[in-house]
Amino acid sequence: RFSKPAHTMGVAFAVPHAFIPTPNMTPLQIARGKGAEAKRLGHSDSENPHSEKLVPNEGQLSAEWIKGYNGG
Secondary structure: OOOOOOOOOOOOOOOOOOOOOOOOOOHHHHHHHHHHHHHHOOOOHHHOOOOOOOOOOHHHHHHHHHHHHOOO
């Protein structure tokens, strides 16, 4: 029968839950995930990174970010 030593050392890793986009995600899925992460981290909904960018699909990305932020 094997017995453990009285004092053992252990290592614990604390990994915070974070949104990590994968290569197969669409830009809309990434925007929604980033919005949900912003809400979880306590950021204001005015911090939408897509609200003022002049890029194609600007309105769609902004709307998806808000959906993620609002839990939709």
